[in-house]
Amino acid sequence: MASPKVAVVGAGVIGLSTALRITETCPSCSVTVLSDHFSPNTTSDVAAGMLIPHTYPDTPIHRQKQWFKETFTYLFAISNSAEASEAGIHLVSGWQVFKSTPKEELPFWSDIVLGFRPMSKAELQKFPQHRFGQAFTTLKCDCPPYLLWLEKRLKASGTQMCTRKVADLWELHGEYDIVVNCAGMGAQQLAGDKQLFPVRGQVLKAHAPWVKHFIRDGDGLTYIYPGIHRVTLGGTREKGNWSLSPDPGSTRDIFDRCCSLEPSLHGAQDIDVKVGLRPSRQCVRVQREVLSQGEVKLPVIHNYGHGAGGFSVHRGTANEAAHLVGECISALQGSSSTAKL
Amino acid sequence: MRVAVIGAGVIGLSSALCIHEQFHGLVPSLQLEVYADHFTPHTTSDGAAGLWQPYLSDHGNLQETLWNKETFDYLLGHLHSPAAKEMGLFLISGYNLFTEPVPDPSWKNIVLGFRNLTPKELELFPGYSYGWFNTALMLEGRSYLPWLTNRLTQRGVKFFHKKVESFQELFSQGVDVVLNCSGMRAGDLQPDPELQPGRGQVIKVLAPWVKHFIITHNLKSGIYKSPYIIPGSEFTVLGGIYQQGNWSEENSAKDHKSIWDGCCRLLPALQKAKIVGEWSGLRPARPSVRLERESIRLGNLQAEVIHNYGHGGFGITIHWGCAIAAARLFGSILQEKQQLASPPGPRL
Secondary structure (H helix, E strand, O other), rough: OOOOOOEOOOOOOHHHHHHHHHHHHHOOOOOEEOOOEEEEEEOOHHHOOEEEOOOOOOHHHHHHHHHHHHHHHHHHHHHOOOOOOHOEEEEEEEEEEEEEEOOOOOOOOOOOEEEEOOHHHHHHHHOOOEEEEEEEEEEEOOOOHHHHHHHHHHOOOOOOEOOOOOHHHHHHHOOOOEEEEEHHHHHHOOOOOOOOOEEEEEEEEEEEEEEOEEEEEEOOOOEEEOOOOOOEEEEEOOOOOOOOOOOOHHHHHHHHHHHHHHHHHHHHHEEEEEEEEEEEEEOOOEEEEEEOOOOOOEEEEEEOOHHHHHHHHHHHHHHHHHHHHHHHHHHHHHHOOOOOO | EEEEEEEOOHHHHHHHHHHHHHHOOOOOOOEEEEOOOOOOOOOOHHHOOOEEEEOOOOOOHHHHHHHHHHHHOOOOOOOOOOOOOHHOOOEEEEHHHHEEOOOOOOOOOOOOEEOOOOOHHHHHOOOOEEEEEEEEEEHHHHHHHHHHHHHHHHHOOOEEEEOOOOOOHHOOOOEEEEEEOOOHHHHHOOOOOOOOOEEEEEEEOOOOOOOEEEEEEOOOOOOOOOEEEEEEOOEEEEOOOEOOOOOOOOOHHHHHHHHHHHHHHHOHHHHEEEEEEEEEEEEEEEEOOOEEEEEEEEEEEEEEEEEEEEOOOOOHHHHHHHHHHHHHHHHHHHHHOOOOOOOOOOOO
């Protein structure tokens, strides 16, 4: 197979980063990204893009750590380069604070982020309702810039981007040799995956350029993440809620919770409300599947279900998915050249 | 009791506020006036980035370290007040970088979370092998000076836009005490060979992705002669110029290039940053801050001057501690003039 045709379904951070990785590991592939939405209308555009991992209950910790490490290393290099501002990647320092001391004092990622240490008593005085805290420096991927930067690099490598709603993965079997399913929440329909469920998140994006640190409550529900132009204030975690309409009660509640962590936010301006559905799963599905009808086969690589942790592990799962694509190609090339596709 | 403050930079305005806060209740006849040829946004304080950070070494000047601490603690106490945004006050963290190990600074326990940089963090800064990380404060002059001005105006303090030519000029008008906060131009009022300009130049850019201050140090060259990057609330300040004895307030193309090259080497992404301004200013440098009383005989009158100038590149860093000290000196003047039964209590 001279030039395997790969379709990547989904143009959020997972789809674009996976497509990019495929162009890097398989330069002979012809890659097309298919999605009903592109930036700024993806779930990834709503997220703050902070590199603070979400723990997946059913994925082995060493694998999550590997994904995070690969992602952090990759983005660290970009943040240090001349492309940092265009790519929307920047370092940010701050604090994770807890009202009661967490069971796990050292999260699995503490040695990957920079300068991780417990907060001093003096630092904790800024958070009178919290007893314990961790200070560290991590990275943030601002969207849309990061997604647009990925798109730009994809186009430069010859990748096609098509706005198209894929109703069924099988519909791609004639046009493409391999399909990579990075459809996020859309995988529920495309893959018939009942283990995938939305966790609705509402956030505010505000103009508060004097806020230079992130602040996150250890419960994960309240957070302040300063981006390039706006600060993301969050949030909500509503399991099973599919509504994409902003809820005014939640807006008020998020604002109040964030102001109690950072009182200067009372002066925030131009507040926008956004909603996204975290495509959640007990474990991220990075897995090969072969769809078939009769003699016809369609290899599918799944890469979805990242929930609240997409940005934190995106490069790591893209690496794995691209590796699986490589294996697929070898398998296809290994079989008779009179393709049974 | 007429008190004239000469100078409307951070030192003049904060000293005026501190004195008014301490004494207006105790001295009903207290009348405060501020005289300056430049007001915000045209003072030296307006050009400074506004980062609270003393020099690396206090050279044994413990008094200045204490004033720095008083200032930091005072500002930290205001961080959560509704006034913080209006004051231009916010927390900021960042890096101090060196090419060799150095002793910890006098202010390591004043700032928050002071620690050494890890090897991985040092990878961000090729050429630097040692450094510190800490959380400090920004106090932007462009906001703080108007805020001080508003507080003073509310308190009935009067402002006069004029260049005072001599202390005599004010005393002959009936002023009782002069607070000399004239910064760089103190020499015009009374010769002081120890006061010299430490010329600085800065480039203002839009680089909102930069969330940390980055200050490099070249121990051989001296303070502020090595690139630094300080992100403010609206723009980021790039600097690294300190020229002792240079009185020019014109921007120099050579200095521009030096700043730009140095800072872009530190943060390559700055090459894409949009330049929105450039400014030169004179740090009123002195081996130590002149903060003391001077009695001047004018005919049969004893006139009192409180000097409070010579804060170099750390005026914002030290201002409130000095204001309190100046107020204390004012208190002793009042005592001597029997305007006060006894000095005010622990408030000071």
